[in-house]
Amino acid sequence: MGFDLEGLTAAVEARGRVTRVVIADIRGSSPREVGAAMLVWKDGQSGTIGGGTLEFEAAIAARKQVQGTVLGSHALGPDLGQCCGGVVTLLSEVYDASRLAALDDEIVLRPVKTGADGATPLAVKRLLANARGQGLRPQPQLVDGWMVEPVHHPEVPLWIWGAGHVGRALVDVLSPLPDFSITWVDTAAERFPSDIPKGVTSVPAVDPALLVPHAPVKAQHLVLTYSHTLDLALCHSLLGHGFAFAGLIGSATKWARFRSRLAALGHSAEQISRITCPIGDPALGKHPQMIAVGVAAQLLRRDMAKEMKKDHSA
Template sequence: MPFDREALADAVAVHGVVARIVLVQVKGSAPRPAGTSMLVWRDGSSGTIGGGQLELQSMKAAAEMLMGGPAAKVSRRALGPSLNQCCGGAVTVVTEVFDRQTLEQLRSDFTRIYLRQVDPDAPALPAALVAKLRRADIADTPLSITLQNGWLAEAMWRPSRQVVIYGAGHVGSALARVLAPLPQFRTVLADPRPGYLDSCPVGITAAAGPWSTAMSQAEPDAAHFIMTPAHDQDLELCHLLLSRVFAFGGLIGSGTKWARFRSRLAALGHPTEQIDKILCPIGDRTLGKHPQAIALGVATQLLHFRPVHRNNTAGMDEKERSA
């Protein structure tokens, strides 16, 4: 979970001074993995590092720092009786205070890594750490959060996939609300019908134009979920989707609907192997047909989705296809 500068800047813009708490090291059993973070301000917070008393005490320490304490603090805590917890592990927590000036001065010698000194007694920056960060800065995967000799390094880039949902009906809106807080997705909810996007969830991009416009503006590696109010519109979008590059395609509907669509898409000139790149039905039928249940099943499929090849236009393994 890389350093999210935009989320931090948004919080600072609203609240003025914000403390960021991040788990930098986790040993043994712990509620959340290393890299998990949360923000705290004078009268509220967002996110969670988990752990009950661990989070409560970390927030109290952050509140003291907001009142004029140190700008950065490293704490090591055992998740045992002293915290009234029985996880058995141990964590290292770094808390830092940010304001507008701090953010403006936030600089790094690396393109995608935020490196800073979090312990005032830290020795000079280790040469081995610099070499490690230079390699990580050009790697294909983000750096894992690293604390070494009082120096903290975090990736500043976040791999994310655009998700386009066509239809803001019951299921489309429910899916958007499930995906909205997940940082690995940037979700677009498209619907040309008046009023359907009026209560678009926070964090979701609304696209009120024609269905085809939303699709034409989608990124090449986007995931698409087609769930309009009419079968002919669904078919047209499937036709358009199969005519372009995409990472994942899902169509709401039954096996019978998909059988009919397959025949019509073949008649439109799409080869079988291309048609197979759209998944229908979507979700997990064992969860039921309630919109939120369907949305949870679809979101789970998306979370498990991994392209077979980096530039592949689709790709689900057999386990995912049978879900």
């Protein structure tokens, strides 16, 4: 996770002035990781730095903070009675429209510690240079009195085909997760709910299969329309286009029928096997929300395994 500039901008537009509290550093254990943040305003808040007394006390302090930057450490056990036992450094900053306008849209970099001046420290320059050299974004961290946070951009394109009960449950479960950029497709505008979650792009299309070529080849797809004919057309188009993951909702009987029909359309058994059916965890049952929970877990496990493989090969 990085600096949620979009979320902060929306909050400032709605509230006028917002205090952002972020975990800047950790020694020992902590309920959340460095970079986890919450937004606090006069009569509300969003996000979380881990809950418990730490979050409660930080929210109270944030509401009293009128301007500027506050950096402070908190011993979770001795000071706050939390069982994690580590020491957490919190950075609390007040934002309004003028301060937002000064932020970079790729890396938010600023001095936050007393005595840190306007000259970027050599350690920070090295960190940024190494990240660029490796083609990576730096992790959120406190370096020589400067806070370094890459602006968060959802990096996993996810296309959900179908806005029925299961499609809606999937969007409800997956849209709050920070890394998914969701495109939601169905055959008509009236098939979507009136309230589309933030960050989800709904696309009505009379023939959804014609949209497949517009999806990135690295996209993940969940196919669960109201029509087996449309599901088959989407699977056929996806196999011809390419994808990182494609999941189809259905029974073993449906998948056996689809495998036969996709083979007749010219796809090899190896190609067809790239489609996952059924999706989720059948043991959880067929309730839409349970299907959504199973599918979310499946996608997250897949992405975590991919990241671990990348780390081991680095």
